[in-house]
Amino acid sequence: xxxxxxxxxxxxxxxxxxxxxxxxxxxxxxxxxxxxxxxxxxxxxxxxxxxxxxxxxxxxxxxxxxxxxxxxxxxxxxxxxxxxxxxxxxxxxxxxxxxxxxxxxxxxxxxxxxxxxxxxxxxxxxxxxxxxxxxxxxxxxxxxxxxxxxxxxxxxxxxxxxxxxxxxxxxxxxxxxxxxxxxxxxxxxxxxxxxxxxxxxxxxxxxxxxxxxxxxxxxxxxxxxxxxxxxxxxxxxxxxxxxxxxxxxxxxxxxxxxxxxxxxxxxxxxxxxxxxxxxxxxxxxxxxxxxxxxxxxxxxxxxxxxxxxxxxxxxxxxxxxxxxxxxxxxxxxxxxxxxxxxxxxxxxxxxxxxxxxxxxxxxxxxxxxx
Amino acid sequence: xxxxxxxxxxxxxxxxxxxxxxxxxxxxxxxxxxxxxxxxxxxxxxxxxxxxxxxxxxxxxxxxxxxxxxxxxxxxxxxxxxxxxxxxxxxxxxxxxxxxxxxxxxxxxxxxxxxxxxxxxxxxxxxxxxxxxxxxxxxxxxxxxxxxxxxxxxxxxxxxxxxxxxxxxxxxxxxxxxxxxxxxxxxxxxxxxxxxxxxxxxxxxxxxxxxxxxxxxxxxxxxxxxxxxxxxxxxxxxxxxxxxxxxxxxxxxxxxxxxxxxxxxxxxxxxxxxxxxxxxxxxxxxxxxxxxxxxxxx
Amino acid sequence: xxxxxxxxxxxxxxxxxxxxxxxxxxxxxxxxxxxxxxxxxxxxxxxxxxxxxxxxxxxxxxxxxxxxxxxxxxxxxxxxxxxxxxxxxxxxxxxxxxxxxxxxxxxxxxxxxxxxxxxxxxxxxxxxxxxxxxxxxxxxxxxxxxxxxxxxxxxxxxxxxxxxxxxxxxxxxxxxxxxxxxxxxxxxxxxxxxxxxxxxxxxxxxxxxxxxxxxxxxxxxxxxxxxxxxxxxxxxxxxxxxxxxxxxxxxxxxxxxxxxxxxxxxxxxxxxxxxxxxxxxxxxxxxxxxxx
Numbered sequence: 033x034x035x036x037x038x039x040x041x042x043x044x045x046x047x048x049x050x051x052x053x054x055x056x057x058x059x060x061x062x063x064x065x066x067x068x069x070x071x072x073x074x075x076x077x078x079x080x081x082x083x084x085x086x087x088x089x090x091x092x093x094x095x096x097x098x099x100x101x102x103x104x105x106x107x108x109x110x111x112x113x114x115x116x117x118x119x120x121x122x123x124x125x126x127x128x129x130x131x132x133x134x135x136x137x138x139x140x141x142x143x144x145x146x147x148x149x150x151x152x153x154x155x156x157x158x159x160x161x162x163x164x165x166x167x168x169x170x171x172x173x174x175x176x177x178x179x180x181x182x183x184x185x186x187x188x189x190x191x192x193x194x195x196x197x198x199x200x201x202x203x204x205x206x207x208x209x210x211x212x213x214x215x216x217x218x219x220x221x222x223x224x225x226x227x228x229x230x231x232x233x234x235x236x237x238x239x240x241x242x243x244x245x246x247x248x249x250x251x252x253x254x255x256x257x258x259x260x261x262x263x264x265x266x267x268x269x270x271x272x273x274x275x276x277x278x279x280x281x282x283x284x285x286x287x288x289x290x291x292x293x294x295x296x297x298x299x300x301x302x303x304x305x306x307x308x309x310x311x312x313x314x315x316x317x318x319x320x321x322x323x324x325x326x327x328x329x330x331x332x333x334x335x336x337x338x339x340x341x342x343x344x345x346x347x348x349x350x351x352x353x354x355x356x357x358x359x360x361x362x363x364x365x366x367x368x369x370x371x372x373x374x375x376x377x378x379x380x381x382x383x384x385x386x387x388x389x390x391x392x393x394x395x396x397x398x399x400x401x402x
Numbered sequence: 403x404x405x406x407x408x409x410x411x412x413x414x415x416x417x418x419x420x421x422x423x424x425x426x427x428x429x430x431x432x433x434x435x436x437x438x439x440x441x442x443x444x445x446x447x448x449x450x451x452x453x454x455x456x457x458x459x460x461x462x463x464x465x466x467x468x469x470x471x472x473x474x475x476x477x478x479x480x481x482x483x484x485x486x487x488x489x490x491x492x493x494x495x496x497x498x499x500x501x502x503x504x505x506x507x508x509x510x511x512x513x514x515x516x517x518x519x520x521x522x523x524x525x526x527x528x529x530x531x532x533x534x535x536x537x538x539x540x541x542x543x544x545x546x547x548x549x550x551x552x553x554x555x556x557x558x559x560x561x562x563x564x565x566x567x568x569x570x571x572x573x574x575x576x577x578x579x580x581x582x583x584x585x586x587x588x589x590x591x592x593x594x595x596x597x598x599x600x601x602x603x604x605x606x607x608x609x610x611x612x613x614x615x616x617x618x619x620x621x622x623x624x625x626x627x628x629x630x631x632x633x634x635x636x637x638x639x640x641x642x643x644x645x646x647x648x649x650x651x652x653x654x655x656x657x658x659x660x661x662x663x664x665x666x667x668x669x670x671x672x673x674x675x676x677x678x679x680x681x682x683x684x685x686x687x688x689x690x691x692x693x694x695x696x697x698x699x700x
Numbered sequence: 701x702x703x704x705x706x707x708x709x710x711x712x713x714x715x716x717x718x719x720x721x722x723x724x725x726x727x728x729x730x731x732x733x734x735x736x737x738x739x740x741x742x743x744x745x746x747x748x749x750x751x752x753x754x755x756x757x758x759x760x761x762x763x764x765x766x767x768x769x770x771x772x773x774x775x776x777x778x779x780x781x782x783x784x785x786x787x788x789x790x791x792x793x794x795x796x797x798x799x800x801x802x803x804x805x806x807x808x809x810x811x812x813x814x815x816x817x818x819x820x821x822x823x824x825x826x827x828x829x830x831x832x833x834x835x836x837x838x839x840x841x842x843x844x845x846x847x848x849x850x851x852x853x854x855x856x857x858x859x860x861x862x863x864x865x866x867x868x869x870x871x872x873x874x875x876x877x878x879x880x881x882x883x884x885x886x887x888x889x890x891x892x893x894x895x896x897x898x899x900x901x902x903x904x905x906x907x908x909x910x911x912x913x914x915x916x917x918x919x920x921x922x923x924x925x926x927x928x929x930x931x932x933x934x935x936x937x938x939x940x941x942x943x944x945x946x947x948x949x950x951x952x953x954x955x956x957x958x959x960x961x962x963x964x965x966x967x968x969x970x971x972x973x974x975x976x977x978x979x980x981x982x983x984x985x986x987x988x989x990x991x992x
Binding site (some may be wrong): 074083086091098101102103105106 | 408409410411412413417
């Protein structure tokens with residue numbers, strides 16, 4: 033039994049089912065990120081953990097206690113909202129201690145908890161200000177401080193960084209990560225930003241259309257996505273997914289890819305079990321960073337395959353240069369070193385790291401290899 | 403314990419009930435005093451009530467009688483004249499003033515309150531003021547004569563054929579400033595970049611307003627129409643104070659008709675029927691508008 | 701209303717601008733004229749009105765019409781002046797506004813932050829009550845007030861105005877609270893605050909602007925009401941009804957100067973409110989009309 037158990041939880045509004053059979057066990061000290069596009073049900077799930085929305089069926093338990101019908105204030109949770117939800121009429125200090133006050137904590141204790149958290153977050157100088165006088169980043173800190181003061185069992189974060197500008201978002205991300213490593217609190221964090229999910233989490237639940245598509249560590253999700261949806265949602269630029277046919281050459285399975293010039297390309301699989309798919313169509317997934325210029329290829333890979341193809345567009349992005357080209361009837365993206373010698377319209381020999389390639393069943397879109 | 407927690411706890415259930423309890427007095431008052439009363443009046447309109455409510459139904463008799471009364475027809479015709487002139491004039495004046503005020507006018511801060519203050523007054527005050535201003539004996543006509551324009555005539559308020567227009571003048575005076583404010587808010591809400599784009603496209607001021615701005619004010623036009631139309635149908639106080647429905651019956655409106663038939667002529671059934679027709683008129687204007695407004699808000 | 705400092709992209713020529721100013725000023729005179737007439741003639745002896753020019757300033761300034769209107773003019777059968785009726789109006793307006801505003805605030809809070817299935821229908825029905833012609837409720841109201849023993853009394857008028865004012869105050873607060881982030885309410889819920897605590901600690905402290913709007917609107921409407929006052933006022937008639945009785949009385953000489961003084965007296969409270977808080981007044985009118 034986990035610290036926070038989500039068991040077979042579903043949610044329906046009338047006849048519309050917005051969450052299907054969600055099953056997640058969160059261990060103490062874990063940082064679980066629920067990630068997915070808007071409308072995937074991630075915020076609904078978070079609100080159900082908080083008690084802000086009812087549970088249609090299934091159970092949610094915190095520390096072994098089923099909390100389905102328990103009022104939000106009695107679940108010993110704290111929540112950081114997207115808009116921060118700071119009470120505009122109260123000072124920062126009053127905002128942070130409001131929850132303790134409502135729970136009947138004596139004033140002296142409140143002051144002490146406030147002082148501790150303010151020091152931790154370095155917002156001591158803001159305590160007498162009103163939220164309206166704070167910058168976005170400061171408000172964010174106060175919102176986290178308000179949650180920390182309560183010293184809850186579980187922290188819930190609802191897209192806490194999405195109202196910040198790009199630079200601040202990265203800083204605050206690091207800050208949250210540091211805080212988690214220091215305090216070892218249990219966190220459930222909702223975001224639509226897959227980079228936030230990758231960088232912050234100990235585990236990720238990728239959600240789509242009310243289903244948990246995959247639950248795993250960031251590495252598992254990235255390297256072995258459960259299906260095409262997860263594969264393309266996580267990672268930027270997105271994973272290239274192109275149709276291919278499995279062909280045996282010299283007794284080894286290859287992916288045969290159609291190219292416009294008629295000369296099909298063959299990419300050798302690293303996984304021997306792909307032989308079972310001989311003669312059948314699959315979807316081949318290759319991340320942009322697995323298609324590089326030969327000098328930039330991963331030296332630890334056992335299976336680098338050369339692939340000659342015509343360059344479409346090049347997009348220098350500073351650290352890397354992205355190359356777009358047509359392969360298997362799709363536009364695919366390759367990620368080259370910044371100084372790779374690539375010119376639009378030229379033929380180029382790419383190095384494809386097939387160790388990192390993923391194959392999907394074209395019918396179910398589920399992963400079949402690795 | 404774990405089992406019990408699956409049901410909402412006491413606090414959660416209490417918190418679900420309190421809001422409904424808080425809302426219930428207002429809902430009860432609304433159900434009884436508005437919709438219950440409407441039902442009651444509708445019932446009376448089908449009864450033979452005269453001085454006091456009676457519960458004997460007479461079918462559509464009151465409605466038939468009502469539409470046979472020349473006084474009711476007078477009221478309806480008057481309402482038609484009054485409402486259309488009132489709505490058109492208020493809208494025109496309001497629109498012109500708003501557009502003019504929007505030209506970076508010096509002293510806008512002075513002019514706006516001057517245009518608007520009549521809205522703060524009671525129709526009784528408005529009626530009293532205009533009653534004597536338009537009185538030929540002491541009002542404008544008299545002033546003009548004293549200033550030497552002896553052929554000047556302005557005795558509409560005593561003239562059966564013209565009196566209804568004096569009601570329009572007073573009502574326009576009272577509400578056109580408010581319509582101006584509605585249009586001004588609409589104008590200020592228009593994205594300036596649209597106007598700049600139109601000017602770069604070579605639109606003159608005139609065509610800019612005619613082709614771009616006024617069409618963009620559609621919502622303000624609609625709101626103004628709805629507000630003015632419902633005020634027109636409800637007009638009662640102004641008539642009482644300004645003309646008392648006279649001379650003769652020249653300025654009777656449905657609202658004054660209803661009052662006199664119900665409370666002074668002992669024809670409560672007919673009065674109720676006229677009230678039902680007034681309600682239906684307003685409902686026909688308001689319901690689609692409110693429905694659209696509420697739907698937009700979801 | 702938006703401030704005037706907007707970079708309107710429209711430019712106008714000199715002749716056009718002159719024309720615009722002339723039109724604006726003419727209308728300003730049109731709106732000011734009745735008030736000017738009321739004021740000037742309330743400070744004249746009656747003879748200057750009947751024998752003189754209504755547009756002229758007084759030759760002999762006098763406050764006598766004001767004194768008469770206030771304390772000795774014949775209203776109906778009693779020479780009481782408007783004073784007792786002014787008091788009636790105040791006694792009616794203050795509690796009616798207070799009750800209606802409080803209920804409207806709570807209703808708006810429930811209808812935005814504690815919604816339940818059907819809340820939209822309830823709001824729609826409440827909103828419609830703002831626009832009904834009151835003729836439709838006159839007969840049953842007279843009957844019910846009679847049965848309750850409230851006919852012709854101030855409490856009766858307070859009840860009537862509360863019932864038909866709630867729609868407006870609910871509309872104002874609902875629209876205001878709808879823009880208030882629901883996340884704040886949820887945060888407070890998690891912090892352990894209940895329905896009333898959230899209302900008093902979180903919502904009410906930020907409700908100042910809309911409370912001003914609601915109070916002004918209700919005050920103006922209720923003070924200016926004539927129909928209910930005339931129908932149910934009985935012995936406790938409000939100012940508007942008394943003014944009308946004064947002006948319409950068919951006996952004796954028409955004391956125009958007293959009528960004008962009385963009219964200004966009847967208009968004074970709402971005018972003062974308008975001058976003090978005019979900006980909010982406009983905002984209130986708009987909130988009540990443009991957005992449902």
